[in-house]
Amino acid sequence: MGASKSANGDVPRSAIFAASPHGYLILDTDLIIIDVNDRYLFMTGTKAEDLVGKHLFDAFPDDPSDATADGTNNLGKSLEIVAATGKQHRMAVQKYNIPIRDSADGAFEEKYWQPLNTPVFEDGKLIALIHHVEDVTSEFIGRRDQAIRLNLAKQVSGIGYGELDLQTGTANISQELANLFGYADTEGTIPMAKLFRRIHPDDLAHVNQSLGETMANDATVNADYRIVLPNGETRWLNTRGEVLFEHDKPARFIGATLDLTHSKKREEVLQKTLTERDKLLEQKETLLGDVNHRIKNSLHLVSSILRLEAASVDDASVKHSLQQASLRVHAVSSVHELIYKSHNVTHVDVGEYIPQLVDFLSASTETDSKQIETVVDAQSVTVPTDLAINLALLINELVTNAHKHAFVAREQGRVDVRLHQEGDLLALKVSDDGIGNAESVDRVGLGSKIVAGIVGQLGATMDKRATEHGYCVEIEVPMPAG
Template identity: 85%
Template sequence: MGGGKSANARVPRSAIFAASPHGYLVLDTDLMIIDVNDRYLCITGSKADDLIGKLLFDAFPDDPSDATADGTNNLRKSLEIVAATGKPHRMAVQKYNIPIRDSVDGAFEEKYWQPFNAPVFQDGQLIALIHHVEDVTSEFIGRRDQAIRLNLAKQVSGVGYGELDLQTGTANVSHELADLFGYPDTEGTFPITKLFERIHPDDLEHVKKSLEGVTASDATVNADYRIVLPRGDIRWLNTRGEVLFEHGKPARFIGASLDLTHSKKREEVLQKTLTERDKLLEQKETLLGDVNHRIKNSLHLVSSILRLEAASVEDDHVKHSLQQASLRVHAVSSVHELIYKSQNVTHVDVGEYIPQLVDFLSTSTETDSRRIENVVYAQAVVLPTDLAINLALLINELVTNAHKHAFVEREQGRVDVRLHQEGTLLTLTVSDDGIGSAKGLERVGLGSKIVAGIVSQLGATMEKRATEHGYCVEIEIPMPAG
């Protein structure tokens, strides 16, 4: 014992002061710095020459860029209290930014301190003041940021903040988060299992995988899930946050949860509305398809009656008129049949329909002694139904007119029908290798009036011209928008 005390007595006080793990500054009664230990120099980023022999507030002035800086004023008051009372004084945590030594632009570093000031007496006389500080910047900023998050969670309705310790299985939650999980008037630390037991059984695995599936490079979590409240009510939550890793393993999860129940209910109502709409549209499509089928049958019946009537009359002019009327009705009827088969009541693809229509017209107009070849090229073009019907009537009139007038006193010939789209322009071309006369179209008959009327109605243009081998009619139709 005695030997130990003797050894300790030989340790110089100056060495103890210099090696202290706490920062100390020694001031004379005029607040001039007369000594400083290594720890104080370290935490302030200073050298002894920067401080010793200088007045305290010259060495550590207020940050001129911080209009709210009051560090010098508060420290001065504390030191005055110590000098006046002769008793130590512990200050509250202070924000006191310190100058960055050797900084070109005189910058300051944000710092928070826990100061403790004490008097030094000799023979009952105050000879010095000790200024002891602890750098609490990291702890203060951490608590401040956490307080901000908690305050934000309180200010935003339906948002709660929490921290899960994945290694100990405990959770530290705000009052708002506990309330979201059905634990009113609760906050603080409790087992994670209390949170997990409220998660809907069908969603629990999804939530656990969201936490377990993170990596150090992507530690974010974003999960929607349901909570089953004590009375059986369902609450939808969205939890977002980040998993913090320690020693390569997930250690903590920090996140916030938002009540999505109202939004989910709106989604459910919207989904139900959309489902009902789809059912109504499906019923409408079925109904319109049935209507088109009935129209097709009715028009087909009318066409058949007209053909029978044409066969029963002897007057050639009346017979021809009835036959032409039958073909026109059939052209419209065939479009309705196409609509019915396509299951689309608003648009039809006329690429396959036009060759069938031309073949039917050829069969209906030819005799046993005359054979006219029909060559059809029809691009696959999807048209609105009303345009498809008008196009069918145009083809009916132009093809039957070519068969009737282009091959006078001839038993053979050729009719070419072409339809193609380029950009917003649809072009129908009907040409033949007949006598090259426009006589048929120049007649002011019903067919000519129908063609002219449709061209005008569609805002189209029509060109009729004799060719080297016959005659050609070309109609350019602007495609409707949409």
Template identity: 45%
Template sequence: MSVDGLLSQKLDLTEIAFEAAPHGYLLLDPDFTIVNVNRCYLDLTGSHRADLVGMNIFEAFPDNPEDPTADGVRNLRLSLETARETQQPHAMAIQRYDIPVRDGEPGDFEQRYWKPLNTPVIEGGAVVGLIHHVEDVTEQIVLQRDQAIRWRSAQKLHDLALWEYDHRTRTAFVSRPFAAMQGLADCEGTMSAEVCFEPILAEDRAAVEAAFAEAAQQPDHSAIAFVHRVVLPGGDQRWLSSHGELVRDHRSALPRFLLVSNDITETKRREVDLARAVEERDALIVQKEALLGEVNHRIKNSLQLVSSILNTDARRAEDREIRSRLMDAASRVNAVTSVHEMLYQSNEVSSVAFGPYLRDLCDTLAAGDAQAVQAELTCDPVEVRLSADKAIPLALMVNELVANAIKHGLNGSTGGRIAVSTSLEGEALILSVSDTGKGKAETATPGLGTRIIDGLVAQLGATMAAPPDPKGHTVTVRVPIEPT
């Protein structure tokens, strides 16, 4: 067979295959004029070849003039133009596109749903035609209506809404729940991005567009997520959260997005209310701390005045016993005053760094009664923060234990040593006060200092022991604490 014969046979076979294809096909020129149509397409549309070949596709299949929402011509034109300009196939979302009833009354249209795919025919780097492939999915849509009703009920129950977006043609296919959620008119179907995004708050719209533009460059099935605000017709604002995936109907098709959105307005309102409550709480805490600071300052001043009066009376007292008792009382007041002074001077108004405080207290005691009997007073505290209701009783306890060590342990002798230390054992603070004296006689009557110490031990829920010490006398107090 000659070459011409082979070519003729090949062309005949191509024409036969085109005609026998199980799906509907139109062959269009670059201006969208119908060049050829196969049998399946004629059957799907109820058309005759003579009705279509040589006509512009939009003249052959105009929008239904009785449907003011019809957008089939617009969306199909955008898809064909996209395939022609990008030289890439473009798959459209399911499109309602009513078709004329060829053998009916003039102006009669039949409702149909289609799944179109438009593929450019390229020769020599230029688009010489387009293949318009359609699947009639009307029956599927009808069969899915019951399921759709159930799905919409589920969406209402769970506050979810489905929609699709084609970034290239800037068209969106919205469900009725999404349209309501987005503040659009009560509708379901395809619309332009301008209409779909128009209710979005202006400052959020650019971010939404940027999210789609960035995600469109990613591989298939890449995730997309964003949050935006919409302004409803009445002026109220609503927060929506959207999640979806980038999909293609086949390997070389241009991408589109399948998304689900839910209304998170109440969650956002709760977040705002919570943030406001936290701010109010923080403001109250600041006010409370300022008030506590002022209270500590005034208490310190008042106690200093009391201590000054006691010291003045002690210096004037002629009786040694009275003078001693007044000076002991002034020492106790000073121990409490020091805690309030440290609370006032620090940023903390309810807790104190007990290590530095104990050092200051021991320095004060060392310069007082201890110096008078030439006793050496050392201090080895652990670093820990204690609440004021722990620090004040402990300060008084150290004051009394050191005073007892000077008066009874060293028994007025000179050159002795007194050691004050603290340590941590689990959730307990261990206070130890030891001296090189012999301690208080067992037969001695408990004095005021001893009774004060016993009361403080009970107040702190502590335990006190005086284990045998061959080098002198030691008192150990175990105080349960929760370090702050």
């Protein structure tokens, strides 16, 4: 470099360069070594005459015994970037073994470096390249020793770490990350392409998009994706990390990768199980719907036959019994019809079917000589189908009983049916403005026995009484849990 003076004119610049505590190698634009300082010679175990005048990669070739050695390739790319852009380029930590000078067998020493390459201009023209390195071998090996101690934890957690050099297209990866991508016994710097070629073709665009958005918005990468190993195995991974910028441009990506394969497989099994369950439930609903439809049709047929039988007999007592049986069968049939129409095989909205049932009962029991008004106040309450069927039978007996006994020797009257939920009770009230005499209260016919049996079965309470304006029956049914 000559013996030019420093700025104060007293100390030669060559002396300052030689004594610098950092290692420097000066290259011309053809990568010929033109100068080197003492610190660099010490770190590499060389002499100036071993280096000056030689091509960089002749002086420091790749270790031929290391099949993964790519130091010359990575350093060459970095120097090309510096020459092309005219800007510094800091490389990720590189494994770059160096020859042991005067070694009889041409051995190499394992070394790890942190390189920084800088352009030198004169009158706007690139005239040289400064290759500055720090020997980080002891720190790197220290971290590796620590990594060995943490290796078990890493294997259990399935986490790998890596750093991508976005300008040179290289990646510095941990052993665990290499294992995740199926590169056994690989650690250190490898081409990024080796990692990306393992990404599933259907997920590659997603990964590139996530990385691109991070570089554009200075955000954090968080991407789930699949990789395909050489044996055809598919593995799910999640990578999270951040992009570091140099000269306002994305330079490096540092991230951690987690193996999600086990949890993804469990999700797939769970999803498959849920899908199969939903299919079975759908089939069950369809089957039960069909069963209710068939039951409704069968009961409707029985009810019709009973009505026809009633119309064909002359005995008043037999006719009445057949008519009552027909109404009871219809009451149950109406619930099954509603179940079929609602597509809910387990529950029924009683507020929907009770008015229909009462209208049918009124029409079936009316005669030309009497005009009985029936008023329904039914709250929308959803109950299990078995309770709905019991309520239908209760209403059938109470309403038909009112039509039969409350309006003796009267042409007009009114029957009120009220069903409301009151707290944890379902309150059914059937009242009329008929004669309200005690004789009807004490009747013990089949209808009364049916009502008493259902009340006992449901654990309900019943209050029957004559009122000032007629007769009233109140039944309180405990609401089923759930």
